Amino acid sequence: MATREQPADLYDVAILGGGLAGLTLALQLRKARPETSVFVAEKRPGPAPEAAFKVGESTVELSCNYFGEVVGMKDHLEHDQIHKCGLRFFFPAGDNSDLAERVELGPPLYPPVPSYQLDRGRFENEASKRVADAGADLFMGAFVDGVELGGDHHAVTIVRGGPGGERTTINARWVVDASGRAFILKRKLGLEQSNGHVVNSSWFRLAGGLDIEQWVPQDDAQWFERMKQRGWRRFSTNHLCGQGYWVWLIPLSSGPISIGIVADPRFHPWERMNTLEASLDWIREFEPQLSEALDGRADDVEDFLKIEDFSYSCKQVFSTDRWALTGEAGAFLDPFYSPGSDYIAMSNTFITDIVTRELDGEEVAKRVDAHNDLYLSAFATHLTFYEDQYVFWGNPAVMGAKITANNILYWGANALLFFHRKLTELEFMSEVRPDLERIWAVNRRLEELFRQWHAVDSREWRRGYVGVTDFPALIQRHIQLTAGFDDDALKAQLAANADLMEAVTVLIFNKAAAALGNGAPGDDVKIDPYKVSLEPDRWEADGLLGGSGLTVAEARQGPAGGLESCFADVVAQPALSPR
Ligand SMILES: Cc1cc2nc3c(=O)[nH]c(=O)nc-3n(C[C@H](O)[C@H](O)[C@H](O)COP(=O)(O)OP(=O)(O)OC[C@H]3O[C@@H](n4cnc5c(N)ncnc54)[C@H](O)[C@@H]3O)c2cc1C
Structure with a gap:
């Protein structure tokens, strides 16, 4: 070479x-x-x-x-790799033996800004x-x-x-x-420097690939019609999620599919997935449809790799x-x-x-x-x-809100700045830093809220679809990556993205707080997005209500209008029997 x-x-x-x-x-x-x-x-x-x-x-x-x-x-990405249909997530339904029952989150079509499977x-x-x-x-x-x-x-x-x-x-x-x-x-x-995040993973490549759309009865028109075209889902990075884990399914341009388990050992011990046999056994228990698709294909398994605490x-x-x-x-x-x-x-x-x-x-x-x-x-x-x-990870209500908020942060901050070639412009970056800090700070609060929300509401939901494009402010953040903003417009956009994160936080808090016995504060009370928590006895001392921030009504009418389409209780059916 x-x-x-x-x-x-x-x-x-x-x-x-x-x-x-x-x-x-x-x-x-x-x-x-x-x-x-x-x-x-x-x-x-x-x-x-x-x-x-x-x-x-x-x-x-x-x-x-x-x-x-x-x-x-x-040219290489376009011709020799797979153009991918975004990230797609499925959350648990019962014993996970019916993909169509699982709440799905992902784009209905190829997102306009391209990405690829490598x-x-x-x-x-x-x-x-x-x-x-x-x-x-x-x-x-x-x-x-x-x-x-x-x-x-x-x-x-x-x-x-x-x-x-x-x-x-x-x-x-x-x-x-x-x-x-x-x-x-x-x-x-x-x-x-270690960090507090402990997860393990094992994976293998399967010759011949597989298509998750084969797991659903082909006459389930309602499920297939979520997508603009049949057959596209398999080009997504598909995530099969459950408590403490997710499984990736990534098709490769040379033919095989990459299949990997990522799991928090507090829920899924390392020994359950650190050999091929153990992984297949684990898949049989937690992802039976994937297991069925692997049955009789031992010869198609091309490798097995693993990594602990990565x-x-x-x-x-x-x-x-x-x-x-x-x-x-x-x-x-x-x-x-x-x-x-x-x-x-x-x-x-x-x-x-x-x-x-x-x-x-x-x-x-x-x-x-x-x-x-x-x-x-x-x-x-x-x-x-x-x-x-x-x-x-297996809670569709929390994950629908989380993935939406995380995407706003991703498209609305890092990716937006990268696409506009601004990360290395020191003066520009110091001017927009206060808005970045707002986005980061409100995100920290939200992530804590998600844990609290899950602790009070872990209901199972069925047959829901969060289409990503249904929340206008979200899909706009994706499209704006290639907007070619000039400096002033980009600064204004970052400020607007921080406003959006605040409004989204207020609406997510309002939704999560509904799970508390006493319900959420009213629609016309100002909520400070930097103070949200599901600990009502702290609200007054924290100054959550009635001071700065915005009301639920303002958030809904303003930048976060349409966020409702990302909430499981709006798009899905409650499971008939509890988990
Ligand atoms: C479970 C898991 C899943 C992941 N999934 C994704 C994903 O879906 N998408 C994504 O973007 N990222 C993913 N990543 C991260 C991704 O794998 C890494 O970001 C990427 O491989 C890192 O590339 P690298 O060039 O830093 O390292 P490598 O690709 O490992 O390259 C390092 C190179 O250095 C060489 N080398 C090592 N030591 C020496 C030496 N002494 N002398 C000379 N050469 C040497 C090696 O041979 C190797 O080629 C995942 C990571 C994990 C752990």
């Missing part, structure tokens, strides 16, 4: 690891500043296998915009070719055996030809760790000492909303900004601080989506 037999002595940037993060960073650096000399060391000696390779196959809007437009692989082997093979074509030096079969951080340059030692093979040391002004869970720099620099944070990701971490070498959240590639897009964009400016002689200390802060703050905010929350 390398265009030269031996690496040069000196590079501008050495990237440790040529996976998703390392390869796309190499492409981005060469596009942003073509004269940058880039060295990439990847320990795998040759091309990756298709399908049964790495995990991380579902992508969402931000990373697709990055891979397509920033890195320049749109066959990771196929993608990385193509990215490797493009890295070489772009003039970066990618060395396959090059194991990074040591890094010495220095004054003007850092030294990176690689070994080629297996253990005991040829050792070569190169120097580079910048070193970027993209080695995934090898954590080369993170360990060396003591940057490890979420972690990081103390710092970019440094004025000219090192940086990207991808899983830094921090990793949770795959529920497929944010892994988004964080690669963001960290690579921050790194490209810092590195190219520094190479051009600019003082970048302020940028390094600002980018670290923004990256880690966004990460900490997104962590609240998951930490301690799997307890209500």
